[in-house]
Amino acid sequence: MATNNTVFMTPEESGRVQTTVRDLIQKRRDQRGQRWTPYDPISLIREATSASLLQDLSSAAFGLGGAPKQSQDTIIAYGIGDPYLPSIAKLQDLVPMKLSDLCMETHHRGRVLSLRRVSPVVEMKSSSWAVFQGDSQNEVERLEIFLHTSKHGQNILNLGFEFLVKEPYYTLNNHGQPTIRIDHPSDLIFSTYNYDPESWRRRDRSEGLKWDYTSVECKELGNTALYDKNYAMALAHYTEGLRVLMMQGDDSSSSLKHDLYRNRSHVNLILERYDGAIADALESLTHGEDGSQKDLDAKAYFRAGTAAYRLSNFGDAKDYFNEQLKLLPGSRLASTYLKRIEVREHEMSDGVYDMDKALRSLSKTKGRPDAADFVRRTKVKRSSVSGKGLFAAEDIKTHDIIMCEKAFCIVLGNENEAFSALTCDVRDDAAIRVFSAGLHQEVVQKLMKNSSQTEKVLDLFGDYEGLGKKPCERDGIPVVDTFQIHDIVQRNAFGVGQQSEDEGYRNASTGLWIRASYMNHSCIGNAKKELVGDLMVIRATRRILAGEEIMHSYDTTSDYDARMEALHLTWGFHCSCRLCVVEAQDGPAVRKKRLMLDKDADLFIERTKPAGAGIISVNRAKRLRRSIEETYNEKRYKNLPRRALVGIEQWLQTAGCR
Template structure:
């Protein structure tokens, strides 16, 4: 089954989607600064209960936990982009508390923070979730909506928490035209207290203030219990609370134990940066056997976390420390052998691809390999920002580089979904956007801030907070609008992975180094994939110092290709092939397109392995007719893409006729 990779919308549908987005933004802006109008808390809660019950009923009816897949554009979620706002960069200590009654419509309440308690179940939509929250006054209630970035490692944040702090709250209208406190940046919301279960929102006795400080031993005990129930974020919160309750100048077994336990939880949550820091903080550096074994465990966790980050040199050092403390540990020896292979791949570019392919499960495409940068460098490209350049001569078919994706979402992943975005900065241009990749990348970066600057350094239309890491309250601050634009301009689709993959759940990933490779229709490199490992090969000889390029769009239709490049990547190609095709003029291009359609019909009907003489004669005539649309002088040394299909057919038929 071929994937549907193109979205077809009538002019009427396009206008309706654009007008809906523009009307919504206009309605919000018209209410800027208006006082919040109180709503009846009971009515709000009833609304949330009713909608969440309907969602649960629909999920149960289909028996899958979600509604059945519908790939039509009518059901593809749509939202506007182009009205970005910055996340809060201030610490909580520098923010002034506010109440629900202080809220103003379409206002970002800078310098303020609000404490909210959830008093309803969570309503979960495709691009957001919301719940009713109460301020400090019991007669005040409002909707709290987390847009797109509403989960952490598979857990819904509103579901997980009972009391929240929202930094510099943004009060606006949701997509249904209802007032809501909207959170777009996950760094703007803090879970102050965790939920005790699905019905905990009914508990009217919970306080907005944080609970009384508990002894560290009690926090450790509660963290261990949560870990046993696989409630990893609660376990993390308990361990964090325990560490805070121990005086900074007090060292001892309890502190080390909590750090070691939290390191393990961080590994499970793929929070590799903190897993390393916690593991090293747990070291006893003791001489007795028990202390050595505990430290060996800590080094093992630090090594696993460094491996998860792709920092194989650090991982090797950590596992070597483990081996010194625990020489007979079989897993340490296995991990050191794996790391030796990764370092060899990284340094030499020698891969056992057959083994890599064989190791990939059918439902996962994440290869256990390192990246190899090859003989390349990133530097300025005249008129095209930065690009990737060869530092030595590269032969035809030689591998230029291998790169493992920083983040990839496959079509079969639950997170995979696409949305229509209406870009208000670009005449309300409609694009299909990999919202699932956006969510996954933001979560990955929030979990591992050491990887943030590498992503922020990529090109994006919206510059946000710049390309440096910002932190507040010990947490990374991430501008999700900036990440959106980076994904829009730099993500790749590795091709169809499953039979039911189409535009609504297309596999998409971000390969950071490959993102620097500029486009050319007359490119000198081509991408292939083994799982999430991108393989870039030279399609012709590349000289030292020459820029490496690949084709973002290989359509033979100049007008369609030009429109796609402008719509998706925001530029018009200036390569020699585009210049030649543009000079052809619309009449010649239309004639060529007509002939190409005729050829495609022929190719579908005629099998070259069973071709008769009359079919071969017709094929040669079709080829000549198409060839006549190309000006010989103008297309000298340039590819003639429309001829590819018929020439392959003739070559196959010739081989069959004259073995």
């Protein structure tokens, strides 16, 4: 049963999930060290082909694109709690290995495995897999990417022809089948891009795709791929063209080099690789004096400015657009962006927003209004409550805006990326949680695309330290520890509330706000949050003095026992604020009576409209209020909120009664 995006499981259902996860863990442990066993290649390839064909038929029948959507009657479940680090070794330092060298439940540190895909890709909701060939046609194995299956808008396994697996992990998948498992995207490198969908049918490596083009041909092929909107392939061709130029020692001022960088900047912008778009745009500058060179440099500055704006680096964006105007006076696009930047700067400095305009724009911006962060009234420092906290940098009046922040990443329930999963955490007595797997995927994607954003995410609290707080890169690829990001998302994400009629716990809207994540919990906090699309507005519920910690309630339910369970299960702590201490002293009998009365009040509010309510309804509401008040000890609850009274008090106020 699901209510308010929470799954309530019977003890029997919960036990079955926990038993399944524990049994799989034990099975893996029992097989640890067992040597790789050869498969029948034809049977395994036939299995993948059949599964892929069934998915294609299902997608065609229901009008779905890509991996099939979750059934309305099921929710994906998987175990967590046995994390391992991504490979941080350089390819040149790894020793080649064969499929026959694999050992079950082993991370083959210091080794690298070269594979070629020989089957279609089977795309599932939480993973993708295909059959891969080793050194000979008779050596094949299943390779499965878990959760983080996308790159450049396509499935990673479809992008590549030949792959290198860094320090491969050989284990059993969730169905108990042997597999080479990829949890960290940077552990899998495709050494040859795949631009032939049927390339997997060729069994002989000698028939593989060759990268033997000149830099001019790479540019032309990239332009063709760009025209066809095959952005991953365009990126690959432009990158290869630049590599060839570098190998040839070509003159750094060559127009071809500038063209390749400029074109790749455009593709990076489309693929939301904003760091790369800025770097390539600046590399493409000719600094020439003739008209055509100035036009090209103006185009490069525009791309750099657009990318910087989308990263919310408004100062850099302003500089780039001003440079564009110097080269191309009268550019309307640059002028428009500069006007928008002026508005963003006022938002950042004064916290003044046109909320009506933001609300009107939500349908056009897909819930992501154009706005800047206003955070200057806050600062982050160590908290006596827990870890780091958010503190007031100045005195703040009641109802004033404390801060406004755009989501670092948000996934709304009506978007294809939204899906939730059940996780069974073996670190916490196999605790079962509902987890926003879709948000986890999107955060990892964003960090893989723009490593400049990594450090601020890694600074957030998570149960697993992973690679630490500093960004890491190897072989030109950002290294993201997906287990570390999982725990950060689990502990710091915010529910957004229902955004569409078909939204439920399977596709709940969730987001990650960096600055807001530093707010610690208190049931009697001094702040509350509101949302305008993905713009979070934090207001003071009372006067806050400079240096005081800003806190809000993670769970606002009036039921003490349910609140304690939710705080422990979702955020991993027990609250000991003044309200919780007093409620604990009430004892189970009083709390149970209050809960029953609260439910009666909720039912009354649901069935009875306050507008035009008659004397009978008003008297019933007053009796409910009085009964609930009697469960609170006047002396002990002095100056403390009485949460069970909130709903019925609001009803009476709306009905015009005090």
